[in-house]
Amino acid sequence: MMELFALALSAVLINNVVLSKFLGLCPFLGVSKSSKNAIGMGLAVIFVIFGASLITYALYHLVLVPAEIEYMQLITFILVIATFVQFIEMFIKKYSPALYKSLGIYLPLITTNCVVLYVAQDNITQNYDLIETIVNSIAVPAGFMLVLYLFSCLRERLDSADTPKAWKGNPIALVVAALMALAFSAFAGIV
Amino acid sequence: MWNNFKNGFIKENPVFGLYLGMCSSLAISTSLNNAIGMGACVTLVLIASNVIVSAIRKITPDEIRIPVYIVVIASLVTVVEMVVHAFMPELYTSLGVFLGLIVVNCIILGRAEAFASKNGIVASAVDGLGMGLGYTFALLLISITREFLSTAGLHFYNPFNSEQLLFGFTIEALEPYTISLFSASVGAFLTFACFAAIFAILRNRSSKKEAK
Amino acid sequence: MNILYGMLFIIALGSVYVLGYYFNHKTPKPKGCENMTAACEGCHVTSCDNNPQNEYKEKENV
Numbered sequence: 001m002m003e004l005f006a007l008a009l010s011a012v013l014i015n016n017v018v019l020s021k022f023l024g025l026c027p028f029l030g031v032s033k034s035s036k037n038a039i040g041m042g043l044a045v046i047f048v049i050f051g052a053s054l055i056t057y058a059l060y061h062l063v064l065v066p067a068e069i070e071y072m073q074l075i076t077f078i079l080v081i082a083t084f085v086q087f088i089e090m091f092i093k094k095y096s097p098a099l100y101k102s103l104g105i106y107l108p109l110i111t112t113n114c115v116v117l118y119v120a121q122d123n124i125t126q127n128y129d130l131i132e133t134i135v136n137s138i139a140v141p142a143g144f145m146l147v148l149y150l151f152s153c154l155r156e157r158l159d160s161a162d163t164p165k166a167w168k169g170n171p172i173a174l175v176v177a178a179l180m181a182l183a184f185s186a187f188a189g190i191v
Numbered sequence: 192m193w194n195n196f197k198n199g200f201i202k203e204n205p206v207f208g209l210y211l212g213m214c215s216s217l218a219i220s221t222s223l224n225n226a227i228g229m230g231a232c233v234t235l236v237l238i239a240s241n242v243i244v245s246a247i248r249k250i251t252p253d254e255i256r257i258p259v260y261i262v263v264i265a266s267l268v269t270v271v272e273m274v275v276h277a278f279m280p281e282l283y284t285s286l287g288v289f290l291g292l293i294v295v296n297c298i299i300l301g302r303a304e305a306f307a308s309k310n311g312i313v314a315s316a317v318d319g320l321g322m323g324l325g326y327t328f329a330l331l332l333i334s335i336t337r338e339f340l341s342t343a344g345l346h347f348y349n350p351f352n353s354e355q356l357l358f359g360f361t362i363e364a365l366e367p368y369t370i371s372l373f374s375a376s377v378g379a380f381l382t383f384a385c386f387a388a389i390f391a392i393l394r395n396r397s398s399k400k401e402a403k
Numbered sequence: 404m405n406i407l408y409g410m411l412f413i414i415a416l417g418s419v420y421v422l423g424y425y426f427n428h429k430t431p432k433p434k435g436c437e438n439m440t441a442a443c444e445g446c447h448v449t450s451c452d453n454n455p456q457n458e459y460k461e462k463e464n465v
Contacts, residue, residue, distance in 0.1 A: 097433030178380030
């Protein structure tokens, strides 16, 4: 139990997927203009990563390993993720307009989100068992959501700040990200 | 065509201008070695995917072109990953997961969509080369800055044989003053932000000139 | 034999993806959401409905 907690804590705070692994930066800069967007995107990412990781984990151990085609891992995983996103989007469109309003519009952004592919591959390369896979694939996107939300709150104020012209927009946002990375690096001591 | 090629470097630099492929450019820019290896891989995949997408652009049904592109790109990346694994094991370990993540690098899908699907094979190949070199150029800038500031030197090893140093130096007088911050993630974000601002100034200047 | 299995598997997955993509894009968006976008400027993939620079990019490449 303790190990699982440590795994989750390190995925959320210490090895944060955005600030220390530099993944998911496109949506990090793209969707963080408002905190409402950040929460919607974050929840959609958690949901997709959780589902896609379970499917890729099952496919890897039930199909790729028995058939000895592990080298097809990359192409299998990206296809599974892309397919999963399409079906989820279709399902939500059909049956839950309310959910579509809050989460659905972010789904198209997730296919090319590197965090999803990263978590799917990470579960395999780290030799996680099923429980660890589940914990990891919730904790990593939760870390993404946390940072995305914090960043969007900072950014709402940043837009009204008077920055030099060349730094306007993304450059100054990246400086903020650097300071956040510095703050998060202090968590390294807790586990 | 020459203009297309040139645009990839400063005005429409995929990394500093359009903010594409940022994940990999921040993560693997700790050393010159990684930057050159990653740049070469991305350029190769980009040229190949542009050529293939352009070659099949007339027979690809419009509704399902994105899935087709993703399958093409994923296959190419798998091939590149296997080649690197077989011949450059050191590079394979140091690039790690980022080699596979070339699949979801927006530069490649973006160029396939915006350029290769509308233009001829030769033009697409040149566009791929230009964008790929622009990406490599950005990686080089970041990695040279970071490696120099954090180790006071630059080193480039033969990718096929990691023992053999092809090029490298260390300024011993500066060694006590290295800033280890730049090898950590903070340094990556800061370096990137500075270059992005410099490129914004350059872009503003050139668009002012054109206006005149 | 292995390679054959691999190819079959990938082709099967690919066709499921293509079908999913096709049907998803045929499914209409629910009422009131037709013009909703996330205003994401993250990547420049122009086929994405959320890309605000959609038209701008199209013009540039003509």
